[in-house]
Amino acid sequence: MPYGADQDMQDLLARAQRTSGLLSGGPPLDPAFVIDTLAPHMTPERLARIDAVLAGRTYTVATVVEGLVNTGNVRAVMRTAEGLGFQDFHVITGGEVFKGSERVSQGAEKWLDVHVWDSPAACARHLKERGFAIVATHLDEAAVPIDAVDFTQPTALVLGNERDGVSEAMLALADRRVVIPMTGFVQSFNISVAAALGLYHAYRDRLARQGYHGDLTEEQRLRLRAAYCLRSVRRAPEILQRALARSEG
Amino acid sequence: MPYGADQDMQDLLARAQRTSGLLSGGPPLDPAFVIDTLAPHMTPERLARIDAVLAGRTYTVATVVEGLVNTGNVRAVMRTAEGLGFQDFHVITGGEVFKGSERVSQGAEKWLDVHVWDSPAACARHLKERGFAIVATHLDEAAVPIDAVDFTQPTALVLGNERDGVSEAMLALADRRVVIPMTGFVQSFNISVAAALGLYHAYRDRLARQGYHGDLTEEQRLRLRAAYCLRSVRRAPEILQRALARSEG
Numbered sequence: 001m002p003y004g005a006d007q008d009m010q011d012l013l014a015r016a017q018r019t020s021g022l023l024s025g026g027p028p029l030d031p032a033f034v035i036d037t038l039a040p041h042m043t044p045e046r047l048a049r050i051d052a053v054l055a056g057r058t059y060t061v062a063t064v065v066e067g068l069v070n071t072g073n074v075r076a077v078m079r080t081a082e083g084l085g086f087q088d089f090h091v092i093t094g095g096e097v098f099k100g101s102e103r104v105s106q107g108a109e110k111w112l113d114v115h116v117w118d119s120p121a122a123c124a125r126h127l128k129e130r131g132f133a134i135v136a137t138h139l140d141e142a143a144v145p146i147d148a149v150d151f152t153q154p155t156a157l158v159l160g161n162e163r164d165g166v167s168e169a170m171l172a173l174a175d176r177r178v179v180i181p182m183t184g185f186v187q188s189f190n191i192s193v194a195a196a197l198g199l200y201h202a203y204r205d206r207l208a209r210q211g212y213h214g215d216l217t218e219e220q221r222l223r224l225r226a227a228y229c230l231r232s233v234r235r236a237p238e239i240l241q242r243a244l245a246r247s248e249g
Numbered sequence: 250m251p252y253g254a255d256q257d258m259q260d261l262l263a264r265a266q267r268t269s270g271l272l273s274g275g276p277p278l279d280p281a282f283v284i285d286t287l288a289p290h291m292t293p294e295r296l297a298r299i300d301a302v303l304a305g306r307t308y309t310v311a312t313v314v315e316g317l318v319n320t321g322n323v324r325a326v327m328r329t330a331e332g333l334g335f336q337d338f339h340v341i342t343g344g345e346v347f348k349g350s351e352r353v354s355q356g357a358e359k360w361l362d363v364h365v366w367d368s369p370a371a372c373a374r375h376l377k378e379r380g381f382a383i384v385a386t387h388l389d390e391a392a393v394p395i396d397a398v399d400f401t402q403p404t405a406l407v408l409g410n411e412r413d414g415v416s417e418a419m420l421a422l423a424d425r426r427v428v429i430p431m432t433g434f435v436q437s438f439n440i441s442v443a444a445a446l447g448l449y450h451a452y453r454d455r456l457a458r459q460g461y462h463g464d465l466t467e468e469q470r471l472r473l474r475a476a477y478c479l480r481s482v483r484r485a486p487e488i489l490q491r492a493l494a495r496s497e498g
Contacts, residue, residue, distance in 0.1 A: 049434070052432075053432065053433055053434055055432070056432025056433070057432070076439060076442065079435050079438065079439070079442070080438060080442050082433040082434065082435045083431045083432070083433040083435040083438055084430075084431070084432065084433065085432040085433055108433070108434075108435050110434075111433060111434045111435075181333075181452075182332045182333070183301075183302065183304070183305025183306070183332070183333065183334040183462070183463065184302055184305070184331040184332040184333065184334055184357075184360065185298070185302055185331065185357075185359075185360045186328050186331045186332040186357050186360075189328065189329060189332055189445070190325060190328070190441070192439070192441060192442055193325065193328070193329055193441055193442065193445040196438070196442040196445040196446055196449075197445055197449050200445075200446050200449055200450070201449070201453075203430075204450075204453060208457075213432065214432070
């Protein structure tokens, strides 16, 4: 758990990790069994909605937020990432005291794979081991326009906080520094706007380069469909337990 | 002035109109005279910055916000529009009580042509007389994806408030209804994020279709350069008055 986080942020991250973790890291349940067991408890519309969402989902581009001091900002970025189909969401905490805020994510964390890291190094190691290029949004001489990035390749887009941007530690670990074009007098956008511009750019870039955005493998699609069923059905754990008992009994 | 607006919003809009109005509607001063008189009071860096901003400016796409109840949201949208080079900014007020908020626009209103309207009809009339297509962002059956819009043509992008979206009155006046793609479970973005997505989409669409974004005429460029000099030099009115007296004396 992040140190220094207030209760609101702790709740958000704990809840996100709890739901994310249900089927990851050696799942005790077969995704197909979960889906078959829970599907009768869902409306056809809900199942169709889940499939529509899955069709637009990707793990190829991950969102990383670092040092956000405002829970509301984290929620806003989660909401945008979820709405645009970016499934992996990394939160790097680090001694910051989070300030509570009104809810703005509408529970978007429920539909994302949320990963919480105590340090930029731990997050970067995880990403690099999985072949992600780390792209930090940062305005300096070494930065190139975001157009230069090919978002059809595994890419983690790192967004820093409003005051300090991405940390020096994270910049040192990043493969590239990019800027989002700004042609006006205003020198920065607020973090939820900057995240929206960066993620929408990545979304459009993927469409322009390859003609599609969602690109789950069959295994990812199955696992995520099971996770979404779990998160959609009230009392899903009890229903699954009863079904397990029957199949074993 | 909007009725029902609180002091914060009134201040914002009054300041914006005051600066916008300095050179519009039958300017008392020749723009070239303003520039020549004020240029010696500015650093070369400032003048270069003004020219760089002018190069990325357009009047072809206008931003319209309607019924925003939160001053902070208006400021955030202004900041995004300014940062992306969209010069014309319309605010439709209408009996809403504005809630004050922290400053987030960083004075972006200073660099925009801000127009304030009491009703959707008055705003739409102004836009239609000038040949703008009115495009409302609205999620319903009649809406098409925003990709369908050609933002190289004169277009006003209308953004409604978070609770109700664009008003029925404005929808009836709109030429098209568009949606910003959302592939997730989240059904809406917050207004500053929705505005960022819509305006960034328009910016990229212009680049993709015609290869450039900024498209001021020489007359617009000259007038806006004069306006930016006026807004950049402290005591500009006094300096201009002295210069006028000299030239007449």
